Amino acid sequence: MVKSRRKWIGFYGDDFTGSTDAMEALTMNGVKTILFLHPPDESMLENERFREFQAIGIAGISRALTPREMESELYPAFRSLKKANVEICHYKTCSTFDSAPEVGSIGKAIEIGLHVFQNQRFSPLIVGVPTLKRYTVFGNHFATMEDITHRLDRHPIMSKHPMTPMDEADLRKHLSRQTTTEIESMNVLELSGSTIEIERILDSKLQENHNPKVMLFDVLTQEMLTKIGKLLINETQNNPQFAIGSSGVEYALTAAWKESGQYGLSEPQWPSLSPTAPLFVVSGSCSLVTEKQINYSLEHNFFGMKVDSSELINPETRAETCLKIIREATQQLEKGIDVVIYTALGPNDTSIESTKDHLVMTGGKSTDTSKLLGEQLGKISKEVIKNTNIKRVLVAGGDTSGYVTKNLEIIAMEMIKPITPGAPLCKTYSSNPIYDGLEITLKGGQMGSADFFVKVKSLT
CATH class of the missing domain: 3.40.50.10840 (Putative sugar-binding, N-terminal domain)
Structure with missing residues (x-):
């Protein structure tokens, strides 16, 4: 170059x-x-x-x-x-x-x-x-x-x-x-x-x-x-x-x-956005901050789907579990209802330790949970987006965000609007038109106020 x-x-x-x-x-x-x-x-x-x-x-x-x-x-x-x-x-x-x-x-x-x-x-x-x-x-x-x-x-x-x-x-x-x-x-x-x-x-x-x-x-x-x-x-x-x-x-x-002054930097100009309801949220985060955000969204008419992590990572049950989640999420989104899928509700969720124990008992490592759960959440997200043609997605959790976006055939992303420091709204680039031009927010566990999911939904 x-x-x-x-x-x-x-x-x-x-x-x-x-x-x-x-x-x-x-x-x-x-x-x-x-x-x-x-x-x-x-x-x-x-x-x-x-x-x-x-x-x-x-x-x-x-x-x-x-x-x-x-x-x-x-x-x-x-x-x-x-x-x-x-x-x-x-x-x-x-x-x-x-x-x-x-x-x-x-x-x-x-x-x-x-x-x-x-x-x-x-x-x-x-x-x-x-x-x-x-x-x-x-x-x-x-x-x-x-x-x-x-x-x-x-x-x-x-x-x-x-x-x-x-x-x-x-x-x-x-x-x-x-x-x-x-x-x-x-x-x-x-x-x-x-x-x-x-x-x-x-x-x-x-x-x-x-x-x-x-x-x-x-x-x-x-x-x-x-x-x-x-x-x-x-x-x-x-x-x-x-x-x-x-x-x-x-x-x-x-x-x-x-x-x-060497590069002549100036303030960015943000585009106006069209309403894109419903919002699809996928969370693999275990943080207290995300717990509050999930609870707030459920109080504001989001449809919540708590995933059984052990079933999702078990080779014998994961296919059927994924299919059930995809069907239910698709049905709700097609009705215009906001959906949040989550694997844990805060750091004290008992499923965190039980999932790790299950992995160890079956010959795996407790540190594999992020990878195994992230991969399945990525597959679920890809099918839900393909089935519903929704345009705005929120992913909570650093590791989860990686596995979900890699499943969406995305080549690159560009920031198009600020929301909260560290978690902007982005536009996707993809050779597949289904995933090209998506509006997506990737939120770390510690990012955002309790009403963050609702803010992302209403952003224009």
Whole structure:
């Protein structure tokens, strides 16, 4: 790809909701962004539908993969972005950074990224993002829930996450369980001065520590994030950068680009939307936030369908179970009734543990639940959409979003309207007219107010 067509930033999201979060951060700040569901080749990037986009993303599923599986997933993705000649390749993590050595290892992703992108002084690690009320202070990470800010290992949800519970708020210690890569840090005090002073401190740290591979940056305010963005831009003058972290990376870069005026960024213009009732909701999320959203929707005339997870993952019952769900959902949607299909109602739903126990008893692993449930929810969603020709869909849960969208023959997505930070409304691109032009929202477990489903339904 020639230099004149160089993309400013390319990112890989470790789940689909995180990927749309990164796309939103760029789009809201005037950077036209396209999100692919598979690593794009040069012919795809030069396709007339996509060649004018200024940033490219790849929506991934590495958060649900083992380290060995991550190698097969991430090497092609990172190499694709490198070939696209991006200035910065960003491995997009959740803003709560939840991960573990055996599944969704961010440490493993760092090692792969540093192997593909070499010849940089350091790889920036940025997890704080004030827009989402996520903060990093002296290396410890904090997240706000219902206006109360918790240290991550004391967060009422993330400390009890069913797959990757966060029992360590110190991000360097957390990563030390996943990688031996050297990690240095720049704390809030060191980032409080001018850009020149910060650069001097950074240079000193790099010399003293013999160029550590990763530099963790504290983030407390948007002003601090802008300063970090300037540092990143300076680093790209010599070599492409591999960065790790939340959408704080995108917010840092766009703030710095705006301040410099080098790209002439302007506010995006959103299209008017036609009413598209009924709304089809699919949820594989176990979070308390999603529980409240499901309950609110049921109180506002949504038709709820609680799925028996054990039957859905059992090879002997899954086909009949899927068929029943498809028939019932299709009938309700054809009547014009909004439908929400869900596998769990909050973190205390007894089906969560019983499904894991069933998997273990039948020779599987408890960590396989996301994959097995996600695949079946994806198949159900594909058939329901095909049967009803509905145009607006909401998927709740990061892993679930990945499996559902991959089943819908979607090539790429573009943000068309904001709803709540981190979960925008998107338009799909597909070679299959049934799934082309769908309006879809991918919502992470912690995203949105209690009335989020109703807001998505009424969006115009």
